[in-house]
Amino acid sequence: MPKIRVTKRFHFEMAHTLYEYDGLCRNIHGHSYILEVTLIGEPLNKPKHPKDGMVMDFGLIKELVKTQIVSRFDHALIVNSLIPEKQQELLKQTNERFLVVDFQPTSENMVIYIAEIIQQHLPSGVNLFSVRLYETATSFAEWFASDN
Numbered sequence: 182m183p184k185i186r187v188t189k190r191f192h193f194e195m196a197h198t199l200y201e202y203d204g205l206c207r208n209i210h211g212h213s214y215i216l217e218v219t220l221i222g223e224p225l226n227k228p229k230h231p232k233d234g235m236v237m238d239f240g241l242i243k244e245l246v247k248t249q250i251v252s253r254f255d256h257a258l259i260v261n262s263l264i265p266e267k268q269q270e271l272l273k274q275t276n277e278r279f280l281v282v283d284f285q286p287t288s289e290n291m292v293i294y295i296a297e298i299i300q301q302h303l304p305s306g307v308n309l310f311s312v313r314l315y316e317t318a319t320s321f322a323e324w325f326a327s328d329n
């Protein structure tokens with residue numbers, strides 16, 4: 182069977198701050214992110230099987246990405262662990278969804294982080310082809326398996 186790519190798009194709202202950045206993004210601010218996850222595999226060729234003709238059921242892709250990614254990031258504040266601990270404590274007290282990561286939370290680093298999580302949860306025979314994350318309508322970062 183030929184290999185086919187399937188893509189599902191997601192939306193989430195997230196706030197971040199870029200530590201020591203030389204521009205406005207060092208202030209806490211939010212984006213309406215659009216995430217596109219593309220998987221690649223051979224469509225199942227088993228007549229009468231409920232998943233016949235599918236690389237991965239779109240419903241299952243949705244469940245996986247919602248559980249592993251969207252529920253973590255939606256309406257969360259994400260910060261670099263390099264920000265002072267006192268400031269982290271304060272932010273933690275006022276934000277239910279507060280994520281400290283050991284990288285600068287740019288779109289570029291976010292796609293690496295997202296790709297690693299998704300890859301850990303894919304069924305056998307299905308691979309991650311790419312992850313695209315729009316930070317604004319005109320800016321996005323992409324991770325491609327073929328580049329890495």
Ligand SMILES: [Zn+2]
Pocket residue numbers: 197206210211212
């Ligand atoms: Zn930003």
